[in-house]
Amino acid sequence: MRITVDRSKCTALGVCESLAPELFEVQEDGSLIILNERPEGSLCSAAREAVEGCPTEALRIEED
Amino acid sequence: MEKDGLVVVGASLAGLRAVESARRLGYSGRITLIGAEEHLPYDRPPLSKEFLASGEPVDPVFRAERALREELGVDLRLGRYATGLDCRQRVVRLGDEEVSYSALVIATGAQARTLPDTAGLRGVHALRTLDDARSVREALDAGARTVIVGAGFIGSEVASAARKRGLPVTLVEAATVPLTRSVGSEMGGLLAELHRRQGVDLRLGAGVQRIDGSGSAESVVLTNGAEIPADLVVVGIGAAPCTGWLEGSGIDLDPRDKGVLCDSTLAVNAPGVYAAGDVCHWISDLFRGRLRLEHWTSAAEQGSLAARNALSLDDAKPYDTVPYFWSDWYDSRIQFVGEPHADDIQVVDKEWEDGKLLALYRKADRLVAALTVNRPTLIMKLRRMIASRASWQEAVEFAEEKVRN
Numbered sequence: 001m002r003i004t005v006d007r008s009k010c011t012a013l014g015v016c017e018s019l020a021p022e023l024f025e026v027q028e029d030g031s032l033i034i035l036n037e038r039p040e041g042s043l044c045s046a047a048r049e050a051v052e053g054c055p056t057e058a059l060r061i062e063e064d
Numbered sequence: 065m066e067k068d069g070l071v072v073v074g075a076s077l078a079g080l081r082a083v084e085s086a087r088r089l090g091y092s093g094r095i096t097l098i099g100a101e102e103h104l105p106y107d108r109p110p111l112s113k114e115f116l117a118s119g120e121p122v123d124p125v126f127r128a129e130r131a132l133r134e135e136l137g138v139d140l141r142l143g144r145y146a147t148g149l150d151c152r153q154r155v156v157r158l159g160d161e162e163v164s165y166s167a168l169v170i171a172t173g174a175q176a177r178t179l180p181d182t183a184g185l186r187g188v189h190a191l192r193t194l195d196d197a198r199s200v201r202e203a204l205d206a207g208a209r210t211v212i213v214g215a216g217f218i219g220s221e222v223a224s225a226a227r228k229r230g231l232p233v234t235l236v237e238a239a240t241v242p243l244t245r246s247v248g249s250e251m252g253g254l255l256a257e258l259h260r261r262q263g264v265d266l267r268l269g270a271g272v273q274r275i276d277g278s279g280s281a282e283s284v285v286l287t288n289g290a291e292i293p294a295d296l297v298v299v300g301i302g303a304a305p306c307t308g309w310l311e312g313s314g315i316d317l318d319p320r321d322k323g324v325l326c327d328s329t330l331a332v333n334a335p336g337v338y339a340a341g342d343v344c345h346w347i348s349d350l351f352r353g354r355l356r357l358e359h360w361t362s363a364a365e366q367g368s369l370a371a372r373n374a375l376s377l378d379d380a381k382p383y384d385t386v387p388y389f390w391s392d393w394y395d396s397r398i399q400f401v402g403e404p405h406a407d408d409i410q411v412v413d414k415e416w417e418d419g420k421l422l423a424l425y426r427k428a429d430r431l432v433a434a435l436t437v438n439r440p441t442l443i444m445k446l447r448r449m450i451a452s453r454a455s456w457q458e459a460v461e462f463a464e465e466k467v468r469n
C-alpha cells in the first residue's frame with residue numbers, strides 16, 4: 001500500500017500522528033511529513049486507522 | 065412496520081461514522097439513519113472557522129446523498145425527529161411511524177443553550193447548525209457590529225472571524241476568567257490575551273441582563289448596566305444533550321445534563337442499545353470516571369465503536385481516549401489533550417511574542433493534560449505520553465528538551 005496526503009486539505013490536526021507515530025509527524029511549521037509512505041505488516045492497520053481518523057479526510061491509501 | 069436492522073438516530077458525525085463502520089465490518093442488514101435536520105450530514109468545526117471567513121462559503125457536507133443511499137445502502141430519513149423509544153418492543157418512534165431495530169445507536173448530540181426571552185428577536189443566533197452559521201455569516205457580510213455572549217471556544221472563533229473582517233467585536237463573559245472548565249483558570253486568562261491583542265472589547269465578569277430591540281437586536285444590556293450596540297448577537301453559552309425523545313423510555317440519563325449514561329463499552333441500560341458522541345457519558349478507565357466530551361475526535365471514534373459493539377454481541381470493546389480538541393483563533397492554533405482537572409500547571413515555554421505556548425498539567429505524579437498554542441509538533445507526542453500514563457518527571461524532561469531544540 002501507499003499513503004498519500006492531500007496538502008490542500010490537511011490542517012495539521014495531528015490525529016494521524018497520534019494513531020500512527022511511526023508513519024506521520026506534524027512539523028513545527030504545521031506541515032505533515034509521512035515518515036513511511038509504504039508501510040508493511042502491522043503498520044498497515046495503523047495506516048488505515050489514521051486515514052479513517054483524519055478529521056479533514058486528507059489521507060488516502062492506494063493499494064498496490 | 066419494518067423488522068430488524070441497525071437504526072442510528074442522529075445524522076451527524078457520530079451517526080455517520082456508525083453507519084460507515086457497520087458496513088466496513090461487513091454488516092449487510094438494513095440500516096436506517098434518522099436525522100432531525102433537513103441537511104445531509106455535515107461537519108461542524110468549519111462552521112465557526114472557514115465558513116465565516118469572507119469569500120465563498122462551502123457547505124461542509126461529509127458525503128453526497130448518492131454515496132449514502134446507494135454505496136452505503138442507507139435508508140436515510142432526513143428532516144425526521146425521533147420522538148420516542150420503546151426498549152421492550154425495540155422500536156423507535158417518529159411521530160406516528162415506528163421503526164424497529166435489533167441494534168440501536170443513539171447519536172443525537174447536543175443543542176445550543178439559549179438566552180431566555182430572546183426567541184423571535186432577529187439578529188440573535190446560537191452557532192450549532194449549518195442554518196445558524198448561514199445566518200451569522202450573512203450578518204457578518206452585512207458588516208454587523210458583533211456582540212458575542214460567552215467566551216468559550218465557539219464564541220472565541222466567531223470573535224476571530226469577525227475581527228478578521230475588521231468588524232467591531234465585544235466579547236461578554238459571565239465568569240471572571242474564560243475557559244476555566246476546559247483549560248483551567250490560569251491558562252484561560254492567558255488565552256484571553258489573544259483577544260485583547262486583536263482589538264476585541266473583552267468584558268469579563270459581566271452577565272447579560274437583556275437584549276433590546278424591536279423586531280431585531282439593537283443592543284445588549286449587561287448586568288453591570290453597560291449597554292452595547294449590536295446588529296448581531298452570537299450566543300455561545302454551551303450545549304445540552306438532545307435526549308428529550310428518550311424521556312420515559314427507561315434509558316438512564318445523567319441527572320444534571322440529561323446525557324445518556326453508558327458503560328465503558330458505550331452500552332446503554334437496554335439490550336442492543338449503544339450511544340456515541342456529544343450525547344453520551346461513558347466510563348473511562350484511563351481517567352477513572354465518567355466523561356462526556358464535545359469533541360470531534362471522540363464523537364467520530366465513538367460512532368464507529370458503538371455500531372461495532374451493537375452488532376457484535378459477544379465481544380464488546382471498551383472505549384477510551386485521551387480527549388483532544390483544537391480551536392483556531394486569529395493566527396493561533398490552540399490544541400489541548402487530556403483532562404484539565406490538575407493539581408498544578410507548569411508553563412514550560414511561553415514565547416508569547418511569537419504566539420507560542422506549551423503548558424503541562426500534573427495530577428499526583430502523572431501527566432494528565434497539555435495545552436499548546438502554535439506548537440503542532442509536540443501535542444500528539446504528549447497525548448501518547450498521557451495515554452501511556454507517563455510520569456510527571458518524564459513529561460517535563462521531554463518537554464524541556466524539545467523546547468530547547
Ligand SMILES: Cc1cc2nc3c(=O)[nH]c(=O)nc-3n(C[C@H](O)[C@H](O)[C@H](O)COP(=O)(O)OP(=O)(O)OC[C@H]3O[C@@H](n4cnc5c(N)ncnc54)[C@H](O)[C@@H]3O)c2cc1C
Binds near residue numbers: 391392
Ligand atoms: C460551531 C462548532 C465548532 C466546533 N469546533 C470544534 C473544534 O474545533 N474541535 C473539536 O474537537 N470539536 C469541535 N466542535 C464539536 C464537534 O463538532 C462535536 O463534538 C460533534 O459535532 C459531535 O457530533 P455528534 O454526532 O455527537 O453530535 P451532533 O453533531 O450534535 O449531531 C447530532 C445530530 O442529531 C440530530 N438530532 C437531535 N435530536 C434528534 C432526534 N430526536 N431525532 C433525530 N435527530 C436528532 C441533530 O439535529 C444533529 O444533527 C465544534 C462544534 C460546533 C457546533
Ligand code: SF4
Binds near residue numbers: 012013017026056057
Ligand atoms: S490527521 Fe489529517 S489533518 Fe491532521 S495532520 Fe493528519 S492528515 Fe493532516
